[in-house]
Amino acid sequence: MSFVTRTLAAAFLALPLATQANANCDAGETKVVMSIVTALQGHPKGETALALADRVNSQMNGRMCMEVYGNSELYNDIDVFQAMLDGKVQMAAPSLSRFSAYTQKLQMFDLPFLFDDPIHAMDFLATDAAKSLKNEVRPAGFVGMGFWTNGMRQISATRPLRKPADVAGLTFRVQPSDILEAQFRLLGADPKRLAFSKVYDALASGEVQGQQNTWSNIYTKDFHTVQSGVTESNHSYLGYLVVMPQAFLDSLNPTDREEFIGLFELTTHEYNRFAFETNQLRRQDILDEEVMVVRLTDEEKQAWRDAFAPLYDQFSGVIGQDLIDAARNAKQK
Numbered sequence: 001m002s003f004v005t006r007t008l009a010a011a012f013l014a015l016p017l018a019t020q021a022n023a024n025c026d027a028g029e030t031k032v033v034m035s036i037v038t039a040l041q042g043h044p045k046g047e048t049a050l051a052l053a054d055r056v057n058s059q060m061n062g063r064m065c066m067e068v069y070g071n072s073e074l075y076n077d078i079d080v081f082q083a084m085l086d087g088k089v090q091m092a093a094p095s096l097s098r099f100s101a102y103t104q105k106l107q108m109f110d111l112p113f114l115f116d117d118p119i120h121a122m123d124f125l126a127t128d129a130a131k132s133l134k135n136e137v138r139p140a141g142f143v144g145m146g147f148w149t150n151g152m153r154q155i156s157a158t159r160p161l162r163k164p165a166d167v168a169g170l171t172f173r174v175q176p177s178d179i180l181e182a183q184f185r186l187l188g189a190d191p192k193r194l195a196f197s198k199v200y201d202a203l204a205s206g207e208v209q210g211q212q213n214t215w216s217n218i219y220t221k222d223f224h225t226v227q228s229g230v231t232e233s234n235h236s237y238l239g240y241l242v243v244m245p246q247a248f249l250d251s252l253n254p255t256d257r258e259e260f261i262g263l264f265e266l267t268t269h270e271y272n273r274f275a276f277e278t279n280q281l282r283r284q285d286i287l288d289e290e291v292m293v294v295r296l297t298d299e300e301k302q303a304w305r306d307a308f309a310p311l312y313d314q315f316s317g318v319i320g321q322d323l324i325d326a327a328r329n330a331k332q333k
């Protein structure tokens, strides 16, 4: 382990340790079930969810309890919205690319090279323009609780990808976002929408030849084991909007609701800061397995930037140029 990796690991271990996925909820306690599609341990979303559950279970004991189910054990990222409205699940953190049924605006995070790094994305998420995006899910019966961070997407495939033309002719798994589809079409590749739970099998069987994801998603789902390599493109931001059904929040007594929201905000603030480190650790795990990681020169990265540039003209109308400008301006100089 390198010095940097050891330092990052130590920083992560300094966090309050989340210990268990599921509490034994007692009779009389109001239960929050959270369904997520990613791994729990060693993953930015999983660790944040576990930490929140630990806090609710210890600090609200006797009034509220929380259980977290990972790895799509309960619902996949398509069914979870209806499951929340049906009262089967009270919390989920779908990726921002998953909200296209409710709003086109959240797709802005899929625009390649809009954000330089997760810090830039988090600086934007702290602005009033981004906070107002949480309200986009209200008409559908959800409350946007807050944003959780994962990291930047990398591209992997069955052949090394160094320049945009290398993806031509391959089929890439995408999340349900028009921008992600257009991104691959622009380069002569075929996009295929698939739930996260189906990606490993689709890569292993050859149904798709590539995908794009964060280091933590790639490592914890073993995608790297069925790909020739991963290109360190850092080309777009993958984060989450945590949502709860409005009807559930309204049913809580005001004291419990306020305390639960307070624990949510504290945990969000504390754990978002560690998402970058967690991804760097999973990147190192991939390197330790001697998977080929293609590092791009500045000129090569510029070629990907140029190749994706037409997406801005294509999608600025549906997203709103004001939001795109606000994202660019959020970069701390």
Ligand code: SIN
Pocket (backbone or CB within 6 Å): 037, 038, 093, 094, 095, 150, 175, 195, 196, 212, 213, 217
């Ligand atoms: C997630 O991080 O929740 C899923 C990402 C994906 O579908 O690729």
